[in-house]
Amino acid sequence: MTTTDKQPSLPLPPASTTAPAEWRVMIADEGSSVKMDHGFGFGLARHAWLAISAKFSAIAAMLWRMGVEDPRKVVHGLKVGLALALVSLFYYLRPLYNGVGGAAMWAVMTVVVIFEYTVGGSLYKGLNRAAATLTGGGIAVGVHWIASKAGQAGELVILNGAVFILASAVTFSRFIPVIKRRFDYGATIFILTFSLVAVSGYRVDQLVSLAQQRLSTIAIGISICLMVCMLICPVWAGSDLNVLIIRNMDKLADSLEGCVEEYFSGKEAPKARGFKCVLNSKLSEDSLANLAAWEPAHGPFGFRHPWSQYLKVGAAMRSCAYCIEALHCSSHSEIQASELMKRHLSEVCMKLSSKSAQVLKELSVCIENMRSSESLSHMVKEMKEAVEEVKTAMKSLPTTYNNELGLQKDDDSMMMKKRQSFMESLPLMTVVSLLMEISVKVEGVEEEVQKLSGLAEFKPSGDKF
Amino acid sequence: MTTTDKQPSLPLPPASTTAPAEWRVMIADEGSSVKMDHGFGFGLARHAWLAISAKFSAIAAMLWRMGVEDPRKVVHGLKVGLALALVSLFYYLRPLYNGVGGAAMWAVMTVVVIFEYTVGGSLYKGLNRAAATLTGGGIAVGVHWIASKAGQAGELVILNGAVFILASAVTFSRFIPVIKRRFDYGATIFILTFSLVAVSGYRVDQLVSLAQQRLSTIAIGISICLMVCMLICPVWAGSDLNVLIIRNMDKLADSLEGCVEEYFSGKEAPKARGFKCVLNSKLSEDSLANLAAWEPAHGPFGFRHPWSQYLKVGAAMRSCAYCIEALHCSSHSEIQASELMKRHLSEVCMKLSSKSAQVLKELSVCIENMRSSESLSHMVKEMKEAVEEVKTAMKSLPTTYNNELGLQKDDDSMMMKKRQSFMESLPLMTVVSLLMEISVKVEGVEEEVQKLSGLAEFKPSGDKF
Numbered sequence: 001m002t003t004t005d006k007q008p009s010l011p012l013p014p015a016s017t018t019a020p021a022e023w024r025v026m027i028a029d030e031g032s033s034v035k036m037d038h039g040f041g042f043g044l045a046r047h048a049w050l051a052i053s054a055k056f057s058a059i060a061a062m063l064w065r066m067g068v069e070d071p072r073k074v075v076h077g078l079k080v081g082l083a084l085a086l087v088s089l090f091y092y093l094r095p096l097y098n099g100v101g102g103a104a105m106w107a108v109m110t111v112v113v114i115f116e117y118t119v120g121g122s123l124y125k126g127l128n129r130a131a132a133t134l135t136g137g138g139i140a141v142g143v144h145w146i147a148s149k150a151g152q153a154g155e156l157v158i159l160n161g162a163v164f165i166l167a168s169a170v171t172f173s174r175f176i177p178v179i180k181r182r183f184d185y186g187a188t189i190f191i192l193t194f195s196l197v198a199v200s201g202y203r204v205d206q207l208v209s210l211a212q213q214r215l216s217t218i219a220i221g222i223s224i225c226l227m228v229c230m231l232i233c234p235v236w237a238g239s240d241l242n243v244l245i246i247r248n249m250d251k252l253a254d255s256l257e258g259c260v261e262e263y264f265s266g267k268e269a270p271k272a273r274g275f276k277c278v279l280n281s282k283l284s285e286d287s288l289a290n291l292a293a294w295e296p297a298h299g300p301f302g303f304r305h306p307w308s309q310y311l312k313v314g315a316a317m318r319s320c321a322y323c324i325e326a327l328h329c330s331s332h333s334e335i336q337a338s339e340l341m342k343r344h345l346s347e348v349c350m351k352l353s354s355k356s357a358q359v360l361k362e363l364s365v366c367i368e369n370m371r372s373s374e375s376l377s378h379m380v381k382e383m384k385e386a387v388e389e390v391k392t393a394m395k396s397l398p399t400t401y402n403n404e405l406g407l408q409k410d411d412d413s414m415m416m417k418k419r420q421s422f423m424e425s426l427p428l429m430t431v432v433s434l435l436m437e438i439s440v441k442v443e444g445v446e447e448e449v450q451k452l453s454g455l456a457e458f459k460p461s462g463d464k465f
Numbered sequence: 466m467t468t469t470d471k472q473p474s475l476p477l478p479p480a481s482t483t484a485p486a487e488w489r490v491m492i493a494d495e496g497s498s499v500k501m502d503h504g505f506g507f508g509l510a511r512h513a514w515l516a517i518s519a520k521f522s523a524i525a526a527m528l529w530r531m532g533v534e535d536p537r538k539v540v541h542g543l544k545v546g547l548a549l550a551l552v553s554l555f556y557y558l559r560p561l562y563n564g565v566g567g568a569a570m571w572a573v574m575t576v577v578v579i580f581e582y583t584v585g586g587s588l589y590k591g592l593n594r595a596a597a598t599l600t601g602g603g604i605a606v607g608v609h610w611i612a613s614k615a616g617q618a619g620e621l622v623i624l625n626g627a628v629f630i631l632a633s634a635v636t637f638s639r640f641i642p643v644i645k646r647r648f649d650y651g652a653t654i655f656i657l658t659f660s661l662v663a664v665s666g667y668r669v670d671q672l673v674s675l676a677q678q679r680l681s682t683i684a685i686g687i688s689i690c691l692m693v694c695m696l697i698c699p700v701w702a703g704s705d706l707n708v709l710i711i712r713n714m715d716k717l718a719d720s721l722e723g724c725v726e727e728y729f730s731g732k733e734a735p736k737a738r739g740f741k742c743v744l745n746s747k748l749s750e751d752s753l754a755n756l757a758a759w760e761p762a763h764g765p766f767g768f769r770h771p772w773s774q775y776l777k778v779g780a781a782m783r784s785c786a787y788c789i790e791a792l793h794c795s796s797h798s799e800i801q802a803s804e805l806m807k808r809h810l811s812e813v814c815m816k817l818s819s820k821s822a823q824v825l826k827e828l829s830v831c832i833e834n835m836r837s838s839e840s841l842s843h844m845v846k847e848m849k850e851a852v853e854e855v856k857t858a859m860k861s862l863p864t865t866y867n868n869e870l871g872l873q874k875d876d877d878s879m880m881m882k883k884r885q886s887f888m889e890s891l892p893l894m895t896v897v898s899l900l901m902e903i904s905v906k907v908e909g910v911e912e913e914v915q916k917l918s919g920l921a922e923f924k925p926s927g928d929k930f
Contacts, residue, residue: 282747323791
């Protein structure tokens with residue numbers, strides 16, 4: 001009899017329960033297949049070791065998945081490493097060994113703090129840092145000069161008072177939306193530089209030479225950082241925003257079709273939940289548009305590409321997604337419409353949803369190719385026609401329905417049936433009504449994309465259409 | 466004839482067009498009432514001056530409004546100023562005048578970078594900075610020691626290699642959601658400290674004493690920062706989250722009642738748009754919950770208060786808000802239901818909406834008082850009864866309606882009318898159906914609040930109920 005058999009009740013450490021299923025199976029397999037005669041302590045240590053290694057493997061697997069899903073994240077890591085190594089090398093080869101407080105420090109610090117995932121992010125921080133260091137340092141030197149005329153005690157009061165007033169005012173100004181959006185980092189750096197220079201006990205002439213030195217190192221840091229960021233596999237916030245909007249538009253189209261199909265066919269549609277991405281992407285859109293505004297022309301996008309219009313397109317899409325969410329809820333209502341009515345409306349509803357989805361898909365193609373589409377207006381017309389068809393079908397519903405039920409005989413049991421049917425028709429009516437509402441929202445998206453097309457000067461549609 | 470009369474076409478500078486309307490009026494008034502004989506240059510300068518002063522006054526008015534609306538923002542500015550002045554004073558009185566690179570710098574920098582609006586934010590950054598400086602510095606000293614055994618060229622390779630590898634790995638790890646959420650700032654500081662120490666040309670024994678000095682100054686910075694932040698009018702992220710959820714819940718209740726009232730009475734309800742706040746508050750909720758997790762016990766909230774459950778309450782509320790948004794859209798549809806049908810359903814629908822709103826308001830009171838409510842289950846029951854009443858009214862709708870239309874006579878014009886009516890009933894049906902859907906969502910909110918009540922150990926309802 002082996003030790004493993006003697007302690008069948010020894011539980012696996014809790015950590016292993018968070019490991020993926022395949023790992024737990026592997027641990028269990030190993031535990032039962034190895035039949036060595038070992039003591040209790042060894043068994044415990046072994047269990048702990050297995051648990052830890054399982055945990056680590058799970059983390060490694062997660063990281064691997066992350067890297068495979070978006071290799072740009074791995075590249076970003078390597079780019080930061082490279083930029084830092086370059087800065088370090090720069091200072092090794094040109095020794096400025098005057099300590100951590102020396103000039104090299106500012107270059108290293110600049111690279112670490114400024115290097116962001118997107119080019120827009122790095123430019124935002126770099127330009128903010130440069131401008132804030134210049135202005136903060138300049139004002140501080142001025143205040144220093146005034147304070148130096150005022151004797152020991154006066155100097156203390158003036159400098160400390162200036163730090164207090166400027167820091168308070170600039171911190172408060174960070175609550176102003178436009179400053180928050182564009183210059184938040186700059187405000188911090190302004191306070192930092194101003195306070196540092198004010199607190200330092202240097203004389204003004206020393207300060208000026210120090211400021212020059214500091215500025216040149218920061219400039220080196222910013223240039224290395226921006227070069228690595230922009231030249232090696234750059235990630236453009238603008239392109240990312242463009243892709244996000246296109247992808248969300250496709251998801252919206254798929255999930256609209258999916259939801260309606262699910263409702264009428266009763267089968268699960270794999271892409272029906274796509275609208276949830278659209279509901280949750282406001283934050284990403286806002287921050288990408290914000291950073292994209294700092295980026296120079298890249299790819300098909302000019303310097304003053306109307307990024308803010310993308311936000312309006314996004315908002316129109318979200319407004320559409322709210323209705324799809326409501327449709328999704330109604331279609332999963334507990335009251336189910338009679339098959340008869342469903343069958344009557346199924347065809348026209350499916351047509352409307354597919355026509356609406358077609359418009360959305362065409363819009364996403366327009367944005368992708370930055371080309372306006374001739375067939376778009378035709379598609380919108382078809383969508384509107386589909387709405388009219390749904391209305392016609394709705395109007396003919398009572399007749400068809402009454403005929404089938406044989407309502408010519410107006411007896412009591414028929415009346416009961418009719419009442420029941422009105423209640424039953426409720427979720428179906430809701431789905432139909434929301435579907436029409438969605439087509440209005442799709443027109444709203446179309447309008448915003450048309451505006452974008454005008455602002456961004458989309459090419460006229462080519463021979464392709 | 467005055468100069469002002471001669472140049473009636475001189476446009477106001479464009480800046481003034483962005484000034485508020487009352488200012489533009491004032492500029493125009495002044496320009497026409499003052500009838501001095503002055504030259505062209507003076508007039509231009511005067512216009513420019515007026516425009517600039519109008520712009521500045523507009524900004525000042527905006528800042529004043531911001532300050533009056535939330536005086537905590539002003540206080541925050543003053544607190545930052547105070548903390549910085551304290552640190553500066555500390556170093557003036559105990560002169561460490563070895564320059565900007567000296568120890569004082571780290572204290573100033575720590576205060577500027579760590580001081581956040583909420584206590585949770587400051588603690589998050591402070592603890593992250595302390596931990597990251599310790600570990601980053603420690604590892605760097607270790608690597609330095611190894612490298613120092615390897616000769617000039619070996620040292621360069623080892624140190625630069627270590628900077629590259631560690632910076633890459635830690636940067637990549639920042640994409641892991643849990644690290645992004647809790648340790649993003651720490652990761653930056655870790656890379657920063659490690660690189661700084663590695664780049665510096667110090668020998669290991671020098672490094673250790675330098676690290677001690679740097680740690681003590683950072684500790685001074687963190688303590689001053691946290692003391693000012695926590696002792697003078699502290700802003701707790703947890704309390705803010707609590708208030709946000711309560712306020713949103715009230716807004717949701719008001720806008721639900723408002724939308725339904727708007728639809729049935731046709732009058733504009735002032736609070737009907739409140740649900741839009743709920744739609745857009747995900748970002749604030751997430752970040753507040755994130756920061757609240759760092760805060761110690763404060764007010765009625767214990768150390769391990771279940772802040773993440775608030776997010777679930779928020780999500781349930783948002784899911785409710787999506788339906789209200791759809792209801793809002795449908796109620797503004799161009800097809801308007803017949804007054805007859807509306808009148809028939811108006812009473813029951815208003816009742817259902819007010820009962821649902823009542824539940825939401827009771828839930829918000831529960832959260833506010835941290836007390837469970839006895840009357841809540843009764844209110845939910847009433848809401849469910851109201852749903853049944855709506856269903857009954859729906860079932861009796863055809864009879865009432867047909868009777869009033871006189872459908873006993875089944876002639877052609879009647880049939881047309883009936884068809885028309887079915888189409889007309891569509892938006893009304895949608896409103897009714899969404900209203901029932903909303904009551905289901907309100908139950909969802911209630912469930913999440915009950916869970917919160919269990920997790921946060923709400924007091925049982927007192928005599929008040």
